[in-house]
Amino acid sequence: MAPPTPSVNALALEQSAVLTRNEHISQIIVTATQMRDIEARIFAAGMPVSALMEKVAGLIARRIQDILGQDCISSRVGILTGPGHNGGDALVVARELHFMGYEVWIYSPFDKLKELTSQHLQYAQSLGIPCYQDIEQLSDCDVLVDGLFGFGLERKITEPIASAINQLNEWGKPIISIDLPSGLHTDTGEVLGTAIRATYTFCLGLWKQGLLQDQALDYVGKVELIDFDIPLADVLAVLGDTPEIKRITRAAALSTLPLPRPPVTHKYKEGHLLLICGSRRYAGGAILTALGARGSGVGMLSIAVPESLKHLLVSHLPEALVIGCPETETGAIAQLQLPDNTDLSSFSAIACGPGLTKDATSIVEEVLTSDRPLILDADGLNILAQLGTIPTLQKRQSATILTPHTGEFSRLFPDVADAKHDRVKAVREASAQSGAVVLLKGARTAIANPQGSVWINPESTPALARGGSGDVLTGLLGGLLAQVVNKEIPIEDIVATAAWWHAQAGILAARERTELGVDAFTLSQYLLGVLNAEGRGGVI
Ligand SMILES: NC(=O)C1=CN([C@@H]2O[C@H](COP(=O)(O)OP(=O)(O)OC[C@H]3O[C@@H](n4cnc5c(N)ncnc54)[C@H](OP(=O)(O)O)[C@@H]3O)[C@@H](O)[C@H]2O)[C@@H](O)CC1
Ligand SMILES: Nc1ncnc2c1ncn2[C@@H]1O[C@H](COP(=O)(O)OP(=O)(O)O)[C@@H](O)[C@H]1O
Ligand SMILES: [K+]
Known part of the structure; x- marks a missing residue:
């Protein structure tokens, strides 16, 4: 079935909306240290710890x-x-x-608890809620709520808790994790020994960075934010001048989209992509790249091929100028x-790489000398790695965007932090080192600028794991860049928009055609449907 057509008016309305508190909160990503500092400000301002816990847990109970x-x-x-406030x-x-009428059983394996936690345990027991130290006692439960560890977990989980977690995972029952699945590192998403495999994760207050790292995704299940009204002022006071890490949201x-178009315009004003x-x-890579560019709506498309x-x-693309x-x-x-009277500076942007093979070295050398914004992908990146010219990217007059997957990334940046361990850190280091905006592909694509700001795409589909x-x-990024490059939009925002x-488009296509139905050509046909405000129900 063809994707539905866009409703431009609704889209324009949505674009013009100001950034509300909720929108702001939904973009913010924090580390454990930042969350602790934000929490400390709230408590210092007079909010009692126990009152906040009541509020948060009340919201969780209603959601359950x-x-x-x-x-x-x-x-x-x-x-x-567990022993801390997650417990x-x-x-x-x-x-x-218990008061709602559910039958509740507690697993509490720790002898030493934080004071507030200990008081709540005492009261729960006084109500007659059964409490056990042996996980086997909970084997008859229909659903489990995981409050073993939250953002306070910093070291490896040891016995007997490690075995209990493994046992819980083996049972295969639905598990709802509070804040984050116990065992995951809050910042890197690394498994600290072992970790709960959650069905749902209710992230509390602000998005924790670890939940958006690829290595956490097997554990987090469906992640929701439980917003408990953290004042934005406290968040901003803590995040201050540190480079932001943001979730890419629909808004x-x-x-950054070039909509609505001005009524008086012409094709070259709407961007010329090479x-x-x-x-x-x-050959196919060239067609697919071009179809991505077509989907961007770029005014003029030139394609240099053998x-x-x-x-x-x-x-395949009768509208394009094929060179x-x-x-x-x-x-x-x-x-x-290039055609007569044309050189590289005639274009609004250049995208170079898909399907080139490594024999096109001189082409990559040539585009690097151009004064146009440049995207390097695939063999463009492999050639760049071979040339060893990454340090010279800083000298380019225009922006450079590198779009590696993890294999290309490690070839390009062999001395940068392991991209599998902490993708946020890795992409930041790569961008700082190269002076380029770097998009590290993956299940949760991460984008960094040289100043250290990071965007993470929070939603995608494994349907995209396809040649x-x-x-x-x-192509899509190139076409978008060509259209908006002169509009004073930060380059990383444009890259983030293309990734989103x-x-x-992958999510929309997978919804209609299953995760097995999203070949790259099909994907290109769904780009338009994403912008359809009316038909977007559930897309975001
Ligand atoms: N932010 C907010 O605004 C709000 C936060 N809230 C909640 O608080 C949670 C954070 O609470 P938290 O700081 O008490 O830490 P938590 O994650 O419960 O666990 C740390 C405890 O575990 C222990 N421990 C650590 N590693 C261990 C190991 N390997 N094996 C064994 N033990 C280990 C460690 O003890 P230690 O031995 O290190 O002294 C410590 O006692 C947060 O995730 C959220 O749920 C909400 O209530 C209200 C709003
Ligand atoms: N498991 C996944 N979940 C979400 N997106 C994925 C997943 N695997 C791959 N992708 C996305 O699919 C694309 C694959 O790109 P790439 O590896 O360059 O493929 P190719 O070179 O064959 O075109 C990237 O945008 C990546 O983010
Ligand atoms: K937890």
Whole structure:
């Protein structure tokens, strides 16, 4: 089924909306240290710790009730409680669920508890809620609430808790984790020994960085933010001048789109993108990149390919200006042969790389010297790694954007932090080192600018783990960049918008066609549907 057509008016309205508190909060990502500092300000201002715990746990209990359903009061709920305030939250949830009529059993394996947590345990027991130190006692529960550890976990989980967690995971029952699945590092998402595999995670107050790291995704389940009205002023006071880490939200992404178009315009005013891509060996990559660019709405598209691919490209993209270039024996572009009166500075932006093969070295050298904003992807990145010219990127007159997957990333930045361990740190270091905006692809694509600001795309689909979907992204990003590059929008915001748009197209396509139905060509056909304000129900 074809994706629905966009409603531009609704979209424009959405773009013009001011950033509300909720929108602001939904963009913010914090580390454990930042969360602790924000919490300290709230307490210092007079909010009692116990009152905040009541408020937070009350919200959690009501959300659990929504999930379990009012008519399921026969459900037996197991509450896993740790020694800190995550355990305290869980114990308040236990009490509230008990009063709602659920049968509640508590697992409390620690002898030493924080004072507030200890008081809540004492009260829960006084109400007659059974409490056990042996996890086996909870094997008959229908659902489990995980309050073992929250953002206070800093060291590896040891026995006997490690075995208890492994046992819980083996049972395969639904688990709702409070704040984050116990065992995950709050910042890196690393598994500290072992970790709860949650069905739901209710992240408290502000998004924790670890929940948006690829290595955490097998554990977090469906993640929701429980907003408990942290004052924005406290958040901003703590985050202050430190470079931000932000979630890409729909509103943020839409605000950089070139919509609505001015009524009086022409094709060159709406951006002229030069794509340099393809080889005899990789013809399809050039088509997919070009289809991504088409989906961006760019005013004018020129595509430089080896001469032998020219007719193929023309037949797929009749609107594009296809430039056939002399080719090497292996069928790579040997030299750029732009039309008369045209040089690289004639274009609004250049995207170079998909399907080039490593034989197109001179082409990458040439585009690096241009004064235009430049995206390097795929073999463009491999050639860059071979050239060893990353330090010279700083000297380019315009922005450079690098879009590696983790393999390309480690070839490009061998001495940067391990991208598998902490993608936020890795992408920041790579951007600082190169002076380029770096987009590190993955399940949660991360984008950094050289000043250390990071955007993370919080929603995507494994349907995109398919050959060619990265080519579509390069074309889409190129087309968007060409259109808005002169509008004083930060480059990383443009890159973030393209990453969001690409992922949302994947989500939309997967919803209609399953996760197995999103080949790269299909993906390119769903780009338009993402912008459809009316038909977006559930897309975000
Ligand atoms: N931010 C907010 O505004 C709000 C926060 N709230 C809640 O507070 C939570 C944070 O609470 P928290 O700071 O008490 O830490 P938490 O995660 O419960 O665990 C740390 C405890 O575990 C211990 N411990 C650590 N590692 C261990 C190990 N490997 N094996 C064994 N023990 C280990 C450590 O003791 P230690 O031995 O290190 O002294 C400490 O006692 C947060 O996630 C949220 O749920 C809400 O109530 C209200 C609003
Ligand atoms: N598990 C996943 N979940 C979400 N997105 C994914 C996943 N795996 C890959 N992607 C996305 O798919 C694209 C793959 O790009 P890339 O590896 O360059 O593929 P290709 O070179 O074949 O086009 C990237 O945008 C990446 O973020
Ligand atoms: K937890």
